Amino acid sequence: MRANELSNEDISLLEVYIFFTRQIKTILMIFFVACAVGIAYSTTRPTLYMSVSNATIGKSISLDSNTLGLLESPEEIAYNYSSIATITPIKNTNIVKVSSTTEDRKQSIENVKSTIEKITKNQKEIYQSQENKFIKYLEILKITDAVNARTLDILQIASKSSATHSSEMVTTELPYSGKIKQNLLLTAFIAALVALTTGGLKELCRRGSEKKQLHN
Known part of the structure; x- marks a missing residue:
């Protein structure tokens, strides 16, 4: 055998x-x-150009400053603003990576810049809407000076944490399409x-x- x-x-x-x-x-x-x-x-x-910038998502208004939610989730942002750029949520953070790869360097930069401006503008509108509703809600209630002071603190904290901002943009040249x-x-x-x-x-x-x- x-x-x-x-x-x-x-x-x-x-x-x-x-x-x-x-x-x-x-x-x-x-x-x-x-x-x-x-x-x-x-x-x-062809040579491609990839522009990348990280956007930090602002936080919404909450009575408890320790449990502030996001104005929009990273997944919502990836879905809503991916028309001219690629948006990748960074796991377990309130940060999304905005990138664009094109043959035109200027177009690549413009795509990222335009997308971040759109995200920032829309999130500012979301925050202002939340703030207006919050103030109207408080006006309905009869509140003391102490609560008024607490309310001002909440709005002050919220206004700082709600601002969506981005990191410096980096553009990389990719010979032979990278x-x-x-x-x-x-x-x-x-x-x-x-x-x-x-x-x-x-x-x-x-x-x-x-x-x-x-x-x-």
């Missing part, structure tokens, strides 16, 4: 060796042609796969032809 297994392994290795000795020229030719096409494609990709390494690795993999497949198909055709000749 063991001898048969060893014999089968020897036959398999011999078949692999014969396959490569017969088809090595085809495999190498297809591999280099496919690599040349992939390299030509990868090195002619994916030259990935494209070259993918090219090598695909070229090898195509070359081996072509060599295998050619070998199958050769063997099929030999069998027909034997039968004839």
Whole structure:
């Protein structure tokens, strides 16, 4: 039993060796042609510009300053303001990353700047609406001077924490679309796969032809 297994392994290795000795020229030719096409494609990709800035989301008004909620959740911001820029919430924070990648450097910067301005403007309107409702609610109640003082403190804290602001924008140049390494690795993999497949198909055709000749 063991001898048969060893014999089968020897036959398999011999078949692999014969396959490569017969088809090595085809495999190498297809591999280099496919690599040349992939390299030509990868090195002619345009230069891109990626602009990035982090926006800190403001907090809403709350009677308890220790449990202030956000004016909008990071997920809501990602959904509402992603028309011209990519918005990525940073996990477990009130910060979102706003980015834009285009072939035009100025357009990339403008996309991020415009998106942050839109977020800031809308959140300011949300806060002002909350503040107006809060004040109207308090006017309905008969409150003491002490509560008045507490209310002013709440509004003061809220006005500071509700301001949505952003970090300095950074723009990075990405030669070859920023994916030259990935494209070259993918090219090598695909070229090898195509070359081996072509060599295998050619070998199958050769063997099929030999069998027909034997039968004839």
